[in-house]
């Protein structure tokens with residue numbers, strides 16, 4: 001069975017991205033490319049990264065009116081990422097149109113509450129109540145709009161699995177025990193995330209910033 005770990009390749013530099021992917025390719029299940037990489041390298045960059053033969057998670061977190069998001073998803077045809085993100089806060093019509101525009105090989109998953117936010121941050125942007133309530137609300141919306149799953153933290157994944165048993169749950173904000181949190185506020189260990197129901201673990205800096213990324217990926221894999 002392939003590893004649930006997708007390494008977050010957060011760099012605008014294609015050569016650095018290729019170097020990191022080459023270092024960890026045997027100890028991860030896929031490559032996660034985000035806005036930083038896509039804005040700098042576009043389709044060409046994604047095609048280059050596809051050459052590693054690993055599934056690609058294109059984490060673009062699309063969030064706009066339904067027509068614009070649907071057209072953006074159509075513009076990705078040819079890349080056929082294994083997984084693509086949109087923001088659940090874009091609303092039901094946007095989610096439905098994004099899913100309809102995606103190719104059949106792409107799982108469309110909705111970002112609920114970013115793992116860099118805690119309850120205080122949510123209150124500041126007008127969301128009253130705890131992160132788990134908002135994640136549950138947006139998970140229900142994504143499920144009912146026909147999406148394949150959601151992005152949430154390991155703190156909520158067990159809860160949403162109860163209301164969406166066959167959902168696909170992407171969990172970033174994953175830290176080995178005692179690891180530096182950086183800007184993440186709702187983080188759990190890789191083992192905890194899997195035990196609670198994560199389908200995919202997104203891990204960036206604990207691997208990419210390690211002195212030996214291959215060894216770091218192997219060490220995390222050994223805890224699963």
Ligand SMILES: O=c1ccn([C@@H]2O[C@H](COP(=O)(O)O)[C@@H](O)[C@H]2O)c(=O)[nH]1
Pocket residue numbers: 008009010034059111113114115116151152172173174182184202203204205206
């Ligand atoms: O809620 C979210 C959604 C996406 N991410 C992305 O995951 C990685 C995490 O990187 P780390 O270095 O392991 O913190 C990064 O690419 C984010 O864009 C997230 O962290 N939280």
